[in-house]
Amino acid sequence: MPGWLPRAMVLALALIACFQLGSWAFYQLIGLLTNILIAFFLALAVEPAVDRMAARGVRRGLATFLVFLGVMVAGAGFVFLLGSMLAGQIVDMVEEFPKYLDSVINWTNHTFHTELSRVQVQDSLLHSDWLQKYVQNSASGVLDVSTTVLGGLFRLLTIFLFAFYFAADGPRLRRALCSVLPPAKQAEVLRAWEIAVAKTGGYLYSRGLMALISGIAHYILLAALDVPYAPALAVWVGLISQFIPTIGTYLAGALPMLLAFTVNPWYALWVLVFVVIYQQFENYVLQPKLTSKAVDIHPAVAFGSVIAGTALLGAVGALIAIPAVATLQAFLGAYVKRYAVTDDPRVHGGRRPRGGASALARFRSSLLERRPPPGSDG
Template sequence: MTEQKQASDPADPADPADPADPVDPAEPKIDEAVDKAVEKVVDERVEDKLDERVEEVLSEAGASAERAQQAEAGAVDARTGAEQARAGAVQAGSAAVDAAKLVAPADDPLLDTAVRKIEAQVDEKNPYGLPGRPMSSRSPFRIAFTAAMGVALAYGVVLALSAVKSVLILLLTAAFLAIGLNPAVEALERRKVKRGRAVGIVLLAVLLFFVGFGFAVVPPIVEQAQAFADDLPRYVQQLQDNERIASLDERFGLLDRARELLDDPSRLGVSAAGGVLGVSKVVFSAFFSALTVLILTLYFLSSLPTIKANAYRLVPRSRRARVGLLTDEILSRIGGYVAGAASIAALAGVTTFLLLLVLGVDYPLALALLVAMTGLIPLIGATIGATVVTLVALFTSVQVGIICAVYYLIYQQIENYVLYPRIMQRSVDVSPAATVVAVLVGGSLLGVLGALLAIPMAAAAQLVLNEVIAPRQNQS
């Protein structure tokens, strides 16, 4: 009975489940449904909270935007108020000035300090008044003032250059010689000779050349010049025998006056005595100028690298290398031009000396030196020297004069179209039109020195135009 009762009683819930008892298949589905329900409730709560937070953020943003609009409106109102206040202050100042003008003298109402302070709107922050509005760049007064200042500055520069023209000529001559001799100094430097010693060697060689040339040339020139002066009466007689010159002499009496001076040495002596002081002054001035040029050339030649380095420091660092290259090229062209011009002039002088010796023309050395010196002048120098030599040769005989004229006609063609282009091609590259314009402008400004400097300066200007100005214009 007891066993049957125990078997019929239900299982005690406190008792542990018997692992052998069967599991209800509906229990996992119920648990899964419960979990899904819980998750759904949690998600709904999270979404509600997120929606509430978004609404709060949007509300705060709207409030911030509204406050910003209010602040901006307040700033605009404040700016407007400040402008109105300033306009009112200006009107008040103008009214005060007008009132002060009624009290102040009629000639100059701003002589009173109080009136000036009111006019300038002086306050604690601006003890000297408010600055006026900037002047427009199109203002007629500003344009006229700028133009007047430019004209005054240019006029002052012209006056200053005119006052120091003689000193400027000496400086340019010394700089030109220094640049021309610099290639020889650099050649010695490449042979491991220090620059100071190289400069001394080059200048000593130049001085010895001129001293030797002077001892070799001056005595014959003096002798030949004296002989030429002694032969002047004979030349005058030869000119008088010419029919055309005789007709001119009948009209103007030129030969009679020349003969009177030659027949009366006392009159020449009086004129010479009167000009001794002037000649002495000229000689002393020439000697002083030559000494000054020599000293300046020595200084420029020895300190040329230092001068270039100091000049390069004035250029911005980003462009310093390019400016250095362009400057070296300009100096190289000037030096090459000096060497080339000296070579051409020396060749013209030597060929003239040989020609006159062969033809038996008087004063060959003096005339050759004249041709060499005039050959340094571009364009017209060779023509001047050839004309003088041909005229002197005509006194020997008409045939000799014609031979000289034909020789110089052929020689100038060879020099202009064969020698000059080949020698100058490596140093300067200037068009013929630019050469003519440069020589005319340089000659009108500085005479013979300006004509000598014209071509290398034109070459430098053309280099700057091609390498600096033209590329900038192409990029603009």
């Protein structure tokens, strides 16, 4: 046995052990790393506002606190409006349930010639095994629901704390990062950071402005149709339609359509028509003007990045996919050499010119001209 073989075996086993330990630690910390990633993009989004307030003399810590306070107030208001809407609809459904049950019983008796009554149906439901098992499972699941809610609140608090420190100590963080890099690399890191701040902030601010416009437009329609909870539905449509690209408008329009259907089935059709028309207006008129400077990426690339982000990180990946891809595209664009585009009509969607198409024909004709005529000695 060579003398180096035992040492190589020990080194290989040590590397395998380190890899296994690193994989275990990574999977244990994946939740924390995801929270830090969300907090970092959130800090990038609010950093322009913090910088403007700091430039006007406000201390950076206080400016960051005020910005995050506004974000939390807006989020709490949205949750309150949506919760009140859902709670009101549930109360209305519970109050109208006896009427619905009577109509179903009357239709069943008339159609199938039965003699059912509400008392019989209620007694059968109250004494059914399915209902008892459902109540038992619901009682046992209350603790799980409470644990999930507390875990979500703790995660949200963790994200806000990291984002607060990233935004408040942004200059210090950049100085600490640059202190371990050579001067040439420091310039590249600072440039990448600046691009990330511009793209992420521009994306969120432009989306917020489009969400406001979309919410106002849908509120006018819903209020005109006398659909209940029009303000909450408008906020719902504005946020969901803008922060879920391409298909967000149709997903957000499902809830207003459902509530409009309870008022009048024709109102649901009007809402659907308005959603489709507004989506085209937004895609071809509004969005190019508002996002051309902030996030200039192709719609197909945006949709693909959202799918990839969802596959990697779920809903979190869907939210940060577009600003991440826009940042990467802008950063790599500085290192890609570009050339002038030729005047070939095919570049602009035209057909190949006839002269170029007949090049092979001209070559063949030249061969025929050089061929000696029939009967000659050539």
